[in-house]
Each structure stands twice: as structure tokens, then as C-alpha cells.
Amino acid sequence: MGTPVVEAGSFACTHGGKRKLEGLSGKPGAAKVPLTVSGSPVVPVTAAGGLGQYENCGFSDNAGTLACSSTSITTTGATKLTVGGSSHVLLASDTVQSVNTRAGTITATVTAGQSTLTAK
Numbered sequence: 088m089g090t091p092v093v094e095a096g097s098f099a100c101t102h103g104g105k106r107k108l109e110g111l112s113g114k115p116g117a118a119k120v121p122l123t124v125s126g127s128p129v130v131p132v133t134a135a136g137g138l139g140q141y142e143n144c145g146f147s148d149n150a151g152t153l154a155c156s157s158t159s160i161t162t163t164g165a166t167k168l169t170v171g172g173s174s175h176v177l178l179a180s181d182t183v184q185s186v187n188t189r190a191g192t193i194t195a196t197v198t199a200g201q202s203t204l205t206a207k
């Protein structure tokens with residue numbers, strides 16, 4: 088069982104930064120997402136990874152501040168729930184990591200954005 092993440096959700100890095108997921112399904116080249124929960128589209132794994140700034144990330148070192156700028160996702164593929172034909176839906180239980188060229192790759196906190204739908 089897992090909780091599908093919708094665009095109302097977000098990722099948070101350990102430095103207090105937050106990456107919003109709004110508009111991910113509208114990205115150029117992204118699969119159109121036909122499934123919504125409480126009016127918010129579910130987030131495909133393929134759209135959630137990659138570039139995307141963590142707003143208000145407070146990381147800094149001797150070289151100055153540098154916000155986490157992308158996301159790495161490791162999905163168990165446990166869910167059979169797919170969108171756009173092939174992309175798995177991101178679950179709150181998948182491993183999501185914030186990527187920062189100086190701070191490194193660190194496990195991020197996932198907020199699903201909904202609690203009405205669960206998936207096997």
C-alpha cells in the first residue's frame with residue numbers, strides 16, 4: 088500500500104527548502120495525467136525527478152549559500168498504478184532525495200498532498 092503523491096504535495100530538503108509539485112503534469116513532453124485526487128493531478132515519477140529548485144533551502148558552506156536544485160527518486164515500483172501508459176505514480180513511500188552539488192544527495196521529506204486515495 089502506498090499513498091499517491093499529487094501536485095498539491097511537496098518535497099522538503101533537510102535544509103528547510105521546499106519544492107512545489109504544482110504544474111508538473113503540464114510540463115512540455117510530460118504525460119497528460121488523467122487521474123486527480125481532490126482536484127489535484129497525481130504526480131508521475133518521471134515528472135517529479137530531475138531539475139527543480141528547492142525554495143528557501145538554507146544550505147550554506149564556506150563558499151556561500153547554494154539551494155538544492157534537483158531531485159533523485161528511487162521507486163520500488165510496488166504500485167501497479169500508472170499514468171500516461173507507462174509512468175508509475177509517485178508514492179509517498181518512494182525514496183526521494185534532494186540533490187545539491189555541494190551538500191550532496193540527501194533524503195527528502197515527501198508530503199503527499201492528499202489522504203483519500205491509497206494504492207497497492
Ligand SMILES: [Zn+2]
Pocket residue numbers: 100101102103104141144145146154155185187
Ligand atoms: Zn536543501
